[in-house]
Amino acid sequence: MPSLIMNDPRTEPRSAPDHTAIRGDTRALRLRAKAPLRVSFAGGGTDVAPFPETEGGAVLSATIARYAYGSLTPRPDGAIRISSEDLGVSLEFGVDERLTLDGELDLAKAAACHLGDLAGGERDGYELRIHSSAPPGSGLGSSSAVMVTLVGLLRDRYGLQMDAYQVAHTAHRLERHDLGIRGGQQDHYAAAFGGFNYIEFLGGDQVVVNPLRVRDDTLAELEHNLLLCFTGRTRASDNIIADQSARLAGAELDTVEGLRAQKELATAMKHALLRNRLRDFGALLDEAWEQKKRISPRISTAYIDEAYAAARAAGALGGKITGAGGGGFMLIYCDFDRRRQVAAALTDLDMTVEEITFAPTGLSTWSPR
Numbered sequence: 001m002p003s004l005i006m007n008d009p010r011t012e013p014r015s016a017p018d019h020t021a022i023r024g025d026t027r028a029l030r031l032r033a034k035a036p037l038r039v040s041f042a043g044g045g046t047d048v049a050p051f052p053e054t055e056g057g058a059v060l061s062a063t064i065a066r067y068a069y070g071s072l073t074p075r076p077d078g079a080i081r082i083s084s085e086d087l088g089v090s091l092e093f094g095v096d097e098r099l100t101l102d103g104e105l106d107l108a109k110a111a112a113c114h115l116g117d118l119a120g121g122e123r124d125g126y127e128l129r130i131h132s133s134a135p136p137g138s139g140l141g142s143s144s145a146v147m148v149t150l151v152g153l154l155r156d157r158y159g160l161q162m163d164a165y166q167v168a169h170t171a172h173r174l175e176r177h178d179l180g181i182r183g184g185q186q187d188h189y190a191a192a193f194g195g196f197n198y199i200e201f202l203g204g205d206q207v208v209v210n211p212l213r214v215r216d217d218t219l220a221e222l223e224h225n226l227l228l229c230f231t232g233r234t235r236a237s238d239n240i241i242a243d244q245s246a247r248l249a250g251a252e253l254d255t256v257e258g259l260r261a262q263k264e265l266a267t268a269m270k271h272a273l274l275r276n277r278l279r280d281f282g283a284l285l286d287e288a289w290e291q292k293k294r295i296s297p298r299i300s301t302a303y304i305d306e307a308y309a310a311a312r313a314a315g316a317l318g319g320k321i322t323g324a325g326g327g328g329f330m331l332i333y334c335d336f337d338r339r340r341q342v343a344a345a346l347t348d349l350d351m352t353v354e355e356i357t358f359a360p361t362g363l364s365t366w367s368p369r
Contacts, residue, residue, distance in 0.1 A: 029367045031072040035148040036063035036359040037140040038190040042288040043266030047184030047201045057201035059186045060266040065357040066133040068145035073127045082108045085131040095122040111150035119158035137234030139323025141187030147171040148191040168192035182241040194362025230352040233327035240324045243296045258294030282317030282333035289320035299325030314345040
């Protein structure tokens, strides 16, 4: 099985969790997988160290009908080929080759090496294709959904016994620790579990996913009243998250209080959602955005501020950037009878505005036989 040459001495490959076991080799099967992207309503940033270790974090999020897709086809020639349809990049190597994490398809290389090691090594090769319906830096958790998809595909290839928690944990360790990509934990758990979740981060690897039983009429009304708006700009979240972590380590009051407010708002918005108080939900979304901006001055931009002000003037009750900030997608809540006016105001600012559909399930894997 290929081994990794790590670029950072802090990112040594992790060993298999004790609870991972082999359930039967499925290397002869063609496999498919998809994992949903997510929107985060409140609590973002409280899942990023060191906040969970000191105070415990909480995030309210939901998965949407945009996905990271993967397919795996066996090949008998001892070669592994990985292709990204989004990047137009392919990479081929032998099953015994040493690989360097050099920025080229590193998510897939790390997953291939780690899951192969858990299974005891690779005998034959395969072709692996990946695709996401949102670009990196979109704020929808696309890279983490890709990693969850990869872990799901390779879990099934090797017949590894891994539940949703273990898939999310493995994806998180690979992306955040082995690859050293800054970020929190929420995206991997959202993609693995799917649906509406209140996720608690208790420090270290302690994560509790609480699925929410949201009423059907509440879901329908949310889909009617929410708009997903692309700013036209993607961003690298690393710098924003590094700035947040540095400010938290320095005990800067705005950052600390902003994160504490995010945690409280995640709980308040959960209660509003479960009680079908959607106008309250929209108002809390506005408060969540104001508190989020306190965490780091890099989270918003002049363009984002202008767009949000235009949406509010047109009748929106609330909204926020969906990821770390600086660009990507903005989530806007408005009463349905104001949706056309809000959409027009944002379109006038060159935003792409679309409706939203929620995805009730997380990672799915199957074989077309």
